[in-house]
Amino acid sequence: MVKTKITVVKKSRKKESFNKKKLYASIYNSCLSTQLPRKECERVAKKIFKDVAKILEKQTCLLSEEITDTVAKAMTKHRKELAFMYQTHKDLS
Numbered sequence: 694m695v696k697t698k699i700t701v702v703k704k705s706r707k708k709e710s711f712n713k714k715k716l717y718a719s720i721y722n723s724c725l726s727t728q729l730p731r732k733e734c735e736r737v738a739k740k741i742f743k744d745v746a747k748i749l750e751k752q753t754c755l756l757s758e759e760i761t762d763t764v765a766k767a768m769t770k771h772r773k774e775l776a777f778m779y780q781t782h783k784d785l786s
Contacts, residue, residue: 700754711749717742720764723779727772737775741767 699711720741724734744767749755761780768776 701757703757723775726778727774737771
């Protein structure tokens with residue numbers, strides 16, 4: 694999916710390589726926090742990750758906030774509470 698090397702600029706301005714496993718895990722964990730069954734979390738997380746990866750693969754450098762916004766928009770299409778949990782978790786991190 695995400696084939697090009699993407700640099701992520703964190704809030705602290707630290708730069709790191711995009712980690713697709715980390716993104717998938719954060720989406721999946723947001724689903725779990727809404728009490729969805731694990732199978733449903735896997736299905737939703739795969740779909741959202743796929744949608745977001747299509748957008749991200751066109752980029753070479755992104756702010757972490759841009760990734761959060763992109764994921765939240767994709768989550769809202771599925772279930773609004775997923776986006777809320779994802780954004781809330783990110784705000785607390």
